[in-house]
Amino acid sequence: MISVENVSFHYTEGGEVLHDVSLKIENGEFVAIMGENGAGKTTLVKMFNGLLKPTAGKVLVDGVNTTQKSVAQLSRDVGLIFQNPDHQLFAETVSEELSFSLRNFGFGSDVIERRVASLTHALDLDRYLSSSPFVLSGGERKRVALAAVLVWDPKHVVMDEPTIGQDYLQKDRLRQFIVQLVSQGKTVVIVTHDVEFVAECKPRVVLLSRGKVIGDGPAANILTDSSLVEKASLVMPQISSLMKSLEDISPPAGLIDAYSARDFLTPRLRGIAGAQRVLQSR
Amino acid sequence: MENVNMSIENGEFVILTGPSGCGKTTFCRCLNGLIPNFYSGDLQGELSVDGMDIKGKPTAELATHVGFVFQNPENQLFSLSVERDVAFGLENLGMPREEALERVNWAMGATGILDLREKAPYELSGGQQQRAAIAGVLAMRPSILVLDEPTSFLDPKSAEEIIGVIAKLNKEIRLTTLLVEHRLDIVSRYANRVIVMDKGRIALDGPPSQVFGENARLIGIGLPRVTMLFHLLRRDGFPVEVNPITVEQASEELRRLLKK
Amino acid sequence: MALRVLRGYCKVGENELSLKFVEGFKFTKIDSPIHRLDPRSKFILTLGFFSVALMFTNIYALLVTFIIQIPAVLLARSVSRWLRSMRGGLFLGFFIFIMNVIFGTPIASSLAFTTRFFAIMSAFSFFFMTTSADDLGLALEEIHVPYSISFTFTTAVRLVPTMAIDAQTVVDAQRSRGLELDKGNFLKRIRNYIPILIPLIISAIRRSVELAEALESRAFGATEKRTSIVSLRMRGADYLVILATAAGLALATYVYLYVQLPTLAIPFEMPRLF
Numbered sequence: 001m002i003s004v005e006n007v008s009f010h011y012t013e014g015g016e017v018l019h020d021v022s023l024k025i026e027n028g029e030f031v032a033i034m035g036e037n038g039a040g041k042t043t044l045v046k047m048f049n050g051l052l053k054p055t056a057g058k059v060l061v062d063g064v065n066t067t068q069k070s071v072a073q074l075s076r077d078v079g080l081i082f083q084n085p086d087h088q089l090f091a092e093t094v095s096e097e098l099s100f101s102l103r104n105f106g107f108g109s110d111v112i113e114r115r116v117a118s119l120t121h122a123l124d125l126d127r128y129l130s131s132s133p134f135v136l137s138g139g140e141r142k143r144v145a146l147a148a149v150l151v152w153d154p155k156h157v158v159m160d161e162p163t164i165g166q167d168y169l170q171k172d173r174l175r176q177f178i179v180q181l182v183s184q185g186k187t188v189v190i191v192t193h194d195v196e197f198v199a200e201c202k203p204r205v206v207l208l209s210r211g212k213v214i215g216d217g218p219a220a221n222i223l224t225d226s227s228l229v230e231k232a233s234l235v236m237p238q239i240s241s242l243m244k245s246l247e248d249i250s251p252p253a254g255l256i257d258a259y260s261a262r263d264f265l266t267p268r269l270r271g272i273a274g275a276q277r278v279l280q281s282r
Numbered sequence: 283m284e285n286v287n288m289s290i291e292n293g294e295f296v297i298l299t300g301p302s303g304c305g306k307t308t309f310c311r312c313l314n315g316l317i318p319n320f321y322s323g324d325l326q327g328e329l330s331v332d333g334m335d336i337k338g339k340p341t342a343e344l345a346t347h348v349g350f351v352f353q354n355p356e357n358q359l360f361s362l363s364v365e366r367d368v369a370f371g372l373e374n375l376g377m378p379r380e381e382a383l384e385r386v387n388w389a390m391g392a393t394g395i396l397d398l399r400e401k402a403p404y405e406l407s408g409g410q411q412q413r414a415a416i417a418g419v420l421a422m423r424p425s426i427l428v429l430d431e432p433t434s435f436l437d438p439k440s441a442e443e444i445i446g447v448i449a450k451l452n453k454e455i456r457l458t459t460l461l462v463e464h465r466l467d468i469v470s471r472y473a474n475r476v477i478v479m480d481k482g483r484i485a486l487d488g489p490p491s492q493v494f495g496e497n498a499r500l501i502g503i504g505l506p507r508v509t510m511l512f513h514l515l516r517r518d519g520f521p522v523e524v525n526p527i528t529v530e531q532a533s534e535e536l537r538r539l540l541k542k
Numbered sequence: 543m544a545l546r547v548l549r550g551y552c553k554v555g556e557n558e559l560s561l562k563f564v565e566g567f568k569f570t571k572i573d574s575p576i577h578r579l580d581p582r583s584k585f586i587l588t589l590g591f592f593s594v595a596l597m598f599t600n601i602y603a604l605l606v607t608f609i610i611q612i613p614a615v616l617l618a619r620s621v622s623r624w625l626r627s628m629r630g631g632l633f634l635g636f637f638i639f640i641m642n643v644i645f646g647t648p649i650a651s652s653l654a655f656t657t658r659f660f661a662i663m664s665a666f667s668f669f670f671m672t673t674s675a676d677d678l679g680l681a682l683e684e685i686h687v688p689y690s691i692s693f694t695f696t697t698a699v700r701l702v703p704t705m706a707i708d709a710q711t712v713v714d715a716q717r718s719r720g721l722e723l724d725k726g727n728f729l730k731r732i733r734n735y736i737p738i739l740i741p742l743i744i745s746a747i748r749r750s751v752e753l754a755e756a757l758e759s760r761a762f763g764a765t766e767k768r769t770s771i772v773s774l775r776m777r778g779a780d781y782l783v784i785l786a787t788a789a790g791l792a793l794a795t796y797v798y799l800y801v802q803l804p805t806l807a808i809p810f811e812m813p814r815l816f
Binding site for chain 2: 571674675676696697700703704749752753754755756757758759760761762763764765767768769770771772
């Protein structure tokens with residue numbers, strides 16, 4: 001479990017970036033941390049693996065205060081994937097890139113070989129094993145960066161803006177991959193402002209604005225609250241706006257994606273068509 | 283790219299979209315001369331803007347005809363004040379001071395950043411930086427404004443705002459606009475035309491509601507969710523007549539269907 | 543011990559990478575009479591301090607050279623920054639002192655040399671703290687330095703904070719993959735910097751390409767006759783500063799040539815080591 005208790009943070013030369021933030025993320029939960037640029041989202045997740053230590057309050061990962069462990073020790077359990085893969089990639093081949101962290105953590109060479117092979121296969125990177133990561137396309141480099149962190153099988157996975165620069169198909173593949181990770185029992189935390197992506201994944205949403213938590217709950221509740229959405233510089237999912245405009249037919253709260261909207265509308269549309277057919281047959 | 287044929291009329295607002303690697307970024311860079319001047323390769327065919335043949339002309343010369351706004355606001359601001367930044371292109375062109383200042387004021391007014399005149403780029407939000415970048419390009423009075431995924435690094439609200447600025451420019455000064463975008467839900471309502479590229483070729487070309495049909499979905503672009511909803515309804519057998527691209531259109535069509 | 547103090551300057555471990563020494567040379571936008579001065583007059587003032595500091599070897603004169611800058615710093619409303627940059631120079635100052643003493647310079651002179659170092663460092667730190675990179679570029683242009691050079695200079699200055707953030711991100715990203723920068727023998731530590739340097743270099747190259755594309759798209763290099771919407775103008779205050787500098791230099795020269803300055807007597811002799 002990741003426990004953030006009354007955490008505040010400010011850089012030595014700057015204002016307060018986080019103010020009295022508290023939240024608990026259970027093992028195996030899927031959480032999206034959202035908010036405007038500069039709300040403190042990245043600062044918050046950097047505390048999960050000890051890169052930043054709170055200036056007030058404490059962060060506990062699996063019961064241990066992050067000030068008690070080194071970044072390397074904490075990273076063993078909390079895998080943090082940064083937004084820009086170019087800030088990570090440095091090796092001569094993809095396979096070496098993936099082995100890097102395993103060597104840092106002291107894995108044996110046979111384990112390394114096995115893990116690298118299995119991850120590259122899971123992320124469809126087999127054919128690039130001996131390629132240089134620098135010749136791959138943007139989307140492929142992002143997958144390599146993802147693989148390079150998942151390869152040591154951390155219990156908790158944190159992704160910082162995983163959808164930026166990805167097209168729809170890539171995002172869909174990412175969504176499916178996250179579902180897979182969650183089904184394996186991993187905690188998955190994504191930092192994002194991609195509302196439609198979150199609407200389709202439906203995680204728990206923690207909304208940050210100007211360093212404070214202003215909302216925490218299921219995506220369907222948070223993303224349909226117009227005042228919260230406004231404060232965090234987000235927009236409501238298109239389907240929610242559509243449902244709001246149809247308030248007179250009383251759609252249930254929390255329809256935020258096309259599939260659930262379809263499920264709600266179909267019986268109503270069919271009911272009318274059915275009645276029409278009955279009238280015609282008479 | 284392969285066998286790309288396209289013509290854009292004055293004042294049009296065209297969205298260029300497609301899956302990653304489809305060639306849209308490559309195409310844009312042909313328009314302002316970065317291809318073939320900056321990036322080597324084999325470019326064949328004819329390219330003209332305002333009747334002028336642009337193939338092979340240096341980018342610096344094309345800057346007054348084709349304005350280009352890039353994805354990352356940080357890497358297209360050069361000065362330590364917004365005013366100087368917007369003037370940067372004009373200074374490069376050797377424009378006399380008075381005229382340059384006039385253009386700068388006009389461009390900043392058109393993009394709504396007059397109050398940010400003295401600010402340094404690092405003091406601005408991402409959305410403000412992109413406005414400054416647009417103003418800097420606008421000041422050179424190009425005939426066409428090309429924007430390569432300008433909202434990539436912006437949060438949803440800033441993205442909507444910047445698209446609003448671009449749409450306003452297109453409408454008010456009839457600035458021909460070619461916008462490369464993935465976020466079709468925000469931009470479709472302003473465009474009169476959408477071109478979808480796939481694997482280096484043009485796959486679809488037409489008004490948004492026409493283009494956002496089943497073929498677009500198969501190519502794998504991210505259609506507005508209301509459009510996707512109607513695809514689902516159509517697949518379930520309902521007599522859907524239109525392809526809505528905005529919430530308003532979708533709402534209207536749904537009411538019509540429910541009333542029957 | 544020296545390594546530990548040095549590490550204090552490259553604190554990669556804690557919350558941010560802060561080279562305190564370099565910080566003292568970073569421009570901050572403040573509205574003060576000093577900030578509003580033309581960069582050329584400010585530079586002349588700095589050169590004035592520099593020349594006087596080089597001229598004297600007497601510790602009292604050098605102390606005066608150092609202290610006399612303080613009113614200027616006060617006027618520039620940059621006292622805390624200036625103090626921090628002085629603190630950043632402590633290590634180097636101490637190093638200069640120790641080195642001088644070890645190699646046999648009498649303690650009084652060693653102190654004098656250390657003071658000279660601080661006087662010079664303070665002067666230049668003051669100049670860069672109060673002059674923006676843009677103004678520097680304009681000043682260079684005014685003295686007919688080719689635009690490509692002055693632009694390179696101002697862009698480099700502009701990019702320093704951006705690249706510092708990039709550097710921090712790379713360090714963070716690699717530490718999150720188990721890289722431990724403070725462990726291992728000397729050779730291993732050097733090797734550990736490869737995963738930091740390569741992404742940094744690549745990021746810098748990518749950034750340069752993007753910048754170059756954007757520059758081309760803004761007609762960079764379209765004509766030789768580049769214009770500028772702002773221009774530097776020397777005003778009353780600037781001429782005053784130049785006059786004051788000239789007067790100060792004249793006074794210093796007079797003192798150097800004709801005035802017998804008191805010396806500092808320290809009844810202590812370092813045992814001769816060399």
